[in-house]
Amino acid sequence: MVEMAIFIDVSKCTGCRSCQVACKNWNQLKAEQTTNRGTHENPPDLSATTWNRIRFNEGVKDGGMTWLFLNDRCRHCQEPPCMFAAEDVPGAIIKDKTGAVVFTEKTKQLNYDDVRGACPFDIPRRDEKTGQIYKCTMCVDRISNGLKPACVCGCPTGTLNFGPKEEMIKLANKRVEELGGDAALYPGEEYNTFWVLSEAAEKYGLEAKAPVPGRTMFAWNKVLTSWGTLGLAAGFMTYVAKSEGTSGQEKAE
Ligand code: SF4
Numbered sequence: 001m002v003e004m005a006i007f008i009d010v011s012k013c014t015g016c017r018s019c020q021v022a023c024k025n026w027n028q029l030k031a032e033q034t035t036n037r038g039t040h041e042n043p044p045d046l047s048a049t050t051w052n053r054i055r056f057n058e059g060v061k062d063g064g065m066t067w068l069f070l071n072d073r074c075r076h077c078q079e080p081p082c083m084f085a086a087e088d089v090p091g092a093i094i095k096d097k098t099g100a101v102v103f104t105e106k107t108k109q110l111n112y113d114d115v116r117g118a119c120p121f122d123i124p125r126r127d128e129k130t131g132q133i134y135k136c137t138m139c140v141d142r143i144s145n146g147l148k149p150a151c152v153c154g155c156p157t158g159t160l161n162f163g164p165k166e167e168m169i170k171l172a173n174k175r176v177e178e179l180g181g182d183a184a185l186y187p188g189e190e191y192n193t194f195w196v197l198s199e200a201a202e203k204y205g206l207e208a209k210a211p212v213p214g215r216t217m218f219a220w221n222k223v224l225t226s227w228g229t230l231g232l233a234a235g236f237m238t239y240v241a242k243s244e245g246t247s248g249q250e251k252a253e
């Protein structure tokens with residue numbers, strides 16, 4: 001099977017959130033109780049039962065306010081750092097031949113902080129009751145049977161596109177040319193889900209320079225996490241040493 005990809009053309013998105021509903025519907029994911037936070041953006045975050053979400057970013061166009069919608073979800077990295085963080089439990093995170101990165105029931109056996117921390121986009125979420133970790137599956141059950149992902153079928157504007165990766169990249173590059181200005185393919189061709197952004201990435205709350213996935217990124221994350229832990233440990237040891245010094249003085253006095 002050729003590698004497949006989802007291409008998201010944000011310039012066509014109306015923020016209708018039909019994609020969110022379609023995902024919940026197909027994957028039988030429960031709705032969440034939320035509260036009014038003074039924004040149309042809802043729910044406020046990805047979760048174990050919300051695998052894609054429209055981010056409502058405010059922008060300025062022709063002197064007036066405009067929305068810059070971003071459909072946030074797993075990027076299906078070609079070399080997924082989350083998978084490298086799961087190597088101790090074979091079969092917990094799989095790179096499928098379709099290009100989809102899939103979390104299985106075995107993710108219950110993984111360290112959640114390691115998996116979430118390895119993802120440069122903060123996508124994985126754990127079900128607190130079962131311990132299983134979830135995210136978008138690229139509808140691997142549908143695409144392996146010749147169907148399009150549910151969210152793509154549910155999108156009424158042509159924002160969400162699905163097909164062989166090479167075709168999707170061609171379509172995306174054509175759209176970049178048509179839009180001109182700051183339009184760009186993001187985060188890059190090393191992913192099986194990518195966007196064409198109409199404006200600079202920062203305006204969508206994204207990093208200006210997209211991270212490049214792979215073992216190097218995973219290794220760096222580990223080093224930084226270890227440094228963070230070492231820093232905390234060093235801080236604690238200094239605190240203990242100071243406390244002991246103080247009580248020593250108190251005793252001497
Ligand atoms: S975006 Fe995050 S969760 Fe998705 S494949 Fe890449 S590292 Fe894994």
Ligand code: SF4
Pocket residue numbers: 022023024026027051052073135136137138139149150151152
């Ligand atoms: S591809 Fe499937 S699992 Fe992923 S967001 Fe769309 S509907 Fe949900």
Ligand code: SF4
Pocket residue numbers: 012013014015016017018019020054069071154155156157158159160
């Ligand atoms: S269904 Fe399509 S147009 Fe509606 S919010 Fe989702 S991506 Fe945007």
